[in-house]
Amino acid sequence: MRVNSLVRRTVGATLVAATVGAAGLLTAAPSSAVPLDTFPGEVVPNGTGESTAGWTGPSLASVAYADIGVPTSVMDSTGAQVGTFDGGSKALTYVGTPAGATQTFNLPAAALAQIDAGIVSANVSAYFGGTATSDDTFGLRVRFGQGGLRLLGTFGTAAERGNTAGFVPRSMTVPVPPGTRSVSIFLNGVRTGTTFDTYLDNISLRLQTPAAGALEVTHTSDASGPVTDGQVVNYTSTFTNTGEQPVAVDRALALSGLLDDADLVSGPTSANAALSVTDSGAGVHGVTGTLAPGQSVTVTYSVAVKAFASQGDHNLVTVVSEPANVPVGVPASCAGAPLCLENAAAETAAVPLISPAVAGVVAAVLAIGAGGYVMIRRRQAATS
Numbered sequence: 001m002r003v004n005s006l007v008r009r010t011v012g013a014t015l016v017a018a019t020v021g022a023a024g025l026l027t028a029a030p031s032s033a034v035p036l037d038t039f040p041g042e043v044v045p046n047g048t049g050e051s052t053a054g055w056t057g058p059s060l061a062s063v064a065y066a067d068i069g070v071p072t073s074v075m076d077s078t079g080a081q082v083g084t085f086d087g088g089s090k091a092l093t094y095v096g097t098p099a100g101a102t103q104t105f106n107l108p109a110a111a112l113a114q115i116d117a118g119i120v121s122a123n124v125s126a127y128f129g130g131t132a133t134s135d136d137t138f139g140l141r142v143r144f145g146q147g148g149l150r151l152l153g154t155f156g157t158a159a160e161r162g163n164t165a166g167f168v169p170r171s172m173t174v175p176v177p178p179g180t181r182s183v184s185i186f187l188n189g190v191r192t193g194t195t196f197d198t199y200l201d202n203i204s205l206r207l208q209t210p211a212a213g214a215l216e217v218t219h220t221s222d223a224s225g226p227v228t229d230g231q232v233v234n235y236t237s238t239f240t241n242t243g244e245q246p247v248a249v250d251r252a253l254a255l256s257g258l259l260d261d262a263d264l265v266s267g268p269t270s271a272n273a274a275l276s277v278t279d280s281g282a283g284v285h286g287v288t289g290t291l292a293p294g295q296s297v298t299v300t301y302s303v304a305v306k307a308f309a310s311q312g313d314h315n316l317v318t319v320v321s322e323p324a325n326v327p328v329g330v331p332a333s334c335a336g337a338p339l340c341l342e343n344a345a346a347e348t349a350a351v352p353l354i355s356p357a358v359a360g361v362v363a364a365v366l367a368i369g370a371g372g373y374v375m376i377r378r379r380q381a382a383t384s
Contacts, residue, residue: 044185045105047126047203049091057101060187062090063199070129070165070199079162085127085169091199098136098189098196106182111207119209119245120176122183126203128155129167134197135159139188140170142205145180154190156198167201176207213247213293216240219320219339226346227305227316232265233343237299237320239275241291249275249289254319256283257331258303260312261345267301275299284326305345314345 046054051062065072065087072087107115114120124142139154152172160168183205189196218238227233241247253268268277268285275289275297287299308314317331320339327337334340 041206043105043107043122043183043205043207044103044203046103047185047205048088049199049201049203050088051090052092052101054105055101055103055187057099057187059094059096059099060101061093061095063093063095064090068093068131068197068199070131070167072201073166074127075161075164075166075168077160077162079164081166085167085202087127087167087201091129091201092187092203093199094189094191094196096196098191101187102184104182104184107176107180107207112181114209115176115180115207116178118175118178120207121173121209122176123171123173123206123208124150124152124204125169125171126152127167127169127201128198129161129201130156130158130165130198132163132165133158135192136196136198137190138198138200139186139190140200140203141186141188142174143184143186144177145182147177147180149186150174156200167199173208210244210293212243213241213245213291214243215247215249215291216242217251217320217339219318219341221318221341221343223316223343226344228346229305229307231305232302233262233305233316234302235300235318235341237268237287238296239287239291239299240296241293244293246290246292249287249291250323251287252280252321252323252326253277253285253287253299253301254283254321254326254331255285255301256329257315257317257319257327257342259283260330261314261316262303262305265302265304268299269301270297270299272297286323308345308347311345314347315342316345317342 049062052060066089068091070091072085073081074083074085076082111120122142122144126140128138130136135157137154137156140152141149142152143149150172153170155168155170185203185205187200189198216239218240219235220238221233221235223231223233237253239249239251255264270277270287274291274295275287277299278286278288280286291297303316305316312330313332315332317334318341319327319331319334319337321327321337331337334342
């Protein structure tokens with residue numbers, strides 16, 4: 001069975017730009033994890049290695065790349081260079097005996113509401129590097145507020161970069177606990193020889209939130225062409241949250257263009273309590289509620305087509321829209337309604353054998369004996 005269908009997606013409560021394909025499918029680009037809307041960008045006050053400002057620790061130092069002979073090359077474990085990074089002119093290291101170093105900073109006030117809602121994560125990253133033979137290591141840990149330490153790792157051995165001079169990037173993404181107001185970054189070093197020859201640069205912490213809730217609406221029926229007297233047509237509107245946060249649903253089913261030509265047999269009924277359907281009158285039913293990420297709920301209803309003579313404009317039109325965009329009166333077609341289905345009603349009429357009123361109309365007649373005839377009923381598409 002061919003099913004007529006239309007789809008529209010929205011992000012949050014705003015309709016996204018869409019394109020219409022040959023099959024009447026409206027689509028939108030999916031969302032992905034995004035920087036925190038209210039405070040995008042770097043949160044660590046000084047993680048670049050250009051100075052030790054903001055760090056506490058007796059032997060942490062900022063040294064020039066020109067003095068250490070280690071390029072800002074990104075290496076893999078075989079020693080092959082796979083890229084470069086912007087390390088500025090200096091990197092962090094230890095001079096003398098390695099000791100602990102700490103930098104503590106507050107999170108931006110604009111991010112606190114989202115943090116307390118439990119929807120913020122932190123991407124922590126850094127570049128660990130050294131000479132071709134150094135097996136000294138840097139350890140990097142992060143503490144959110146007064147919580148436990150989260151270990152990015154202990155890195156810096158020559159084998160990690162294929163026994164070549166250069167750097168290896170490391171990163172992790174961890175949730176920011178609700179209630180967090182500050183973050184501390186802890187460094188520690190382990191020296192294996194007489195000098196410390198491992199380096200650390202571009203320590204970064206960036207806040208991010210999940211993709212916004214994205215509402216996708218699919219509107220379908222099981223009628224693929226003109227409908228006939230008494231035919232039952234089943235409609236399904238499917239509401240799906242394809243995003244990563246809850247999304248509010250506030251839509252209207254406009255059935256006035258349907259109910260002038262058909263009688264409601266059942267529904268509209270929601271398959272899940274997450275969405276409620278209310279009769280707003282004048283053939284309009286509101287669909288409201290909230291969908292969790294990944295949740296999909298259908299609203300179904302069925303109609304029986306009226307006898308042709310009892311119909312209105314002989315065109316079954318049903319629309320899903322935002323409440324402010326409900327068609328006024330009885331829509332004659334889907335013109336101007338992006339999420340709309342329409343089916344013309346086919347007339348079933350007896351064609352008399354001989355009648356001046358049907359001159360020019362050809363009727364098929366079968367003789368069944370002396371003077372007896374059976375008239376073949378014809379079907380013609382209704383015009384409106």
